[in-house]
Amino acid sequence: MVPIAKLPQPTWTDRTRRLAIWCGILATALLLWVAGGLPASEPLARLGTQLQGPVTIFLGIFIEALPFLLAGVLASSAIRLFVSSAQVRRLSPRSPIFAALAGSLLGLAFPVCECGSVPTARRLLAKGAPLPLGIAFVLAAPAVNPVVIASTWVAFGGRPEIVIGRVVLTVLIAAAVGLALGAGPRPHELLAPADQPHDDAHDHDHDHSGAGRLRAILEHASEEFFEMGRYLVLGALIAATLQTVIPRSTLLALGQGPVVSAIALMALAVVLSICSTVDAFVALAFASSFLPGALLAFLVFGPMVDIKSVLMFSTTFRRRTVALMVLLTFQMTLLAAVIINLYLR
């Protein structure tokens, strides 16, 4: 009897291979045709009316986040293939304090928002970057990067204290969380099991000509895209449902006090799950009716913690670590916001 493990893999001849490729092309063409909106059947159209709100919001979040997710996975696969662990270790600061601060500021060099920062941080950690650096990066990079600072400046040009406050608070809180969690004696117990440091820059036998490199980056990007993308889909789905169930006005009517207003806008940031590159424009809508501390809480907390980013964190960190990251970030942001509301206005 042949042992199961030794059974030959199902094999494909050239003909079936061609058939499969044509089927793929045909399926894509079919999708294109259906998407053109020609044969929308009656029951589907009715479903569309009922689910119009959540579906349109879900696709809105997904389509908006897609370019940034792609940028993140491309950056991540470039790091994975072409930066060695030795280089990462050599360039990372030894002291946890400097590592955490460096992580908070690294976003200035990698302009990725929350969908891109997780894959990038994951790769840096896998290459042996210190944990405080990784945690601080994942929290700060979505807000402390050139694109987001520019968009905040455009939105709040008349109130530079908001722009400066956002950057300073984000750097401090991210570094503090990175330090608090990452400086422990056994840092790698905080990482998800699949992500223990290893070096795969040399695992693959890629030819390093220009085209070969590009192809290698793209192939790894696909893997990473599917790994991260499912959390984006899940997050967008939850956010769209929550938005439909809890109208924004309910959240905003909750409070105007120095504490409650900050909590209300932080909750809103989590529920909206919008990209950090544009949240400043959204915050502008509340600028007249909310205290500056609450506005800053929205702008600082939103990029660090929202539904989709928390789901993505879980690809890299253990659940307990994710819970601690969310909790610490929440407490520090709230504290800062309340102090600003009470004493600095």
Place this chain on the structure above:
Amino acid sequence: MTTPTTPTTRPLNWAALIEAVLLGGAAAMLLAKIQSGTLVYYIHPRYTPLIVACTVVLALIAAARLRGLFGRPSGLPGRLRWRYLLLALPLLVGTLVPARPLGAGALSGAAFDVSIVPGTDVPDDDTHEWNLLQWATALSVRGDELQGREADIVGFVYHDPARQFDGFFAVRYVVTCCTADSNGAGLPVVWKGGAALPPDSWVRVRGKLGTTVLNGQAEPALIAATVDPVPQPANPYLYP
């Protein structure tokens, strides 16, 4: 004796096939939405070039993945399946559910509230050029000065179950970035028989600003002279 020519047989890499189809499908869906002009139902038009770039990257990744179709043998571990299922979701929903902008169905209860709509620039005093967002902004700043001024706006019909009157609300969604941050901007329109207009139908309202009583409160409202049905504008949203 002749050696039979064996066909080159290599195992199919299912993961590569599924990923390539999903990535290519996503690119196709986005292209179709750009092509049909429905992409603006989801995101601000300033992001369209970014989405075009996205389709190119997606297609490139799909192509790179297709090259590995017969390379490494690979089964389809059970753990991988649900991530494919999840990523197929936006593709299926985006393809099969007909593209529609947010409308009356998505406005729930007191969903439109002038205080949470982002402000916008209001050009001086040519009030019949103002859109609904500009009206909402101007009313929140200097409501009293605007009584009796002429209005000419386009919006969709919405009936608020909590605020019934002889007329309807004319509403436009205001989108800052994508539909996740949308808010309704609207005004009550006093128009005899307006309560019978089907929700979500688009109308052009010409008239003057006056007041009406909603739930015992006097509120600014458009006193319509004419209400004409119009086709849905190519871009159904307003941008601050």
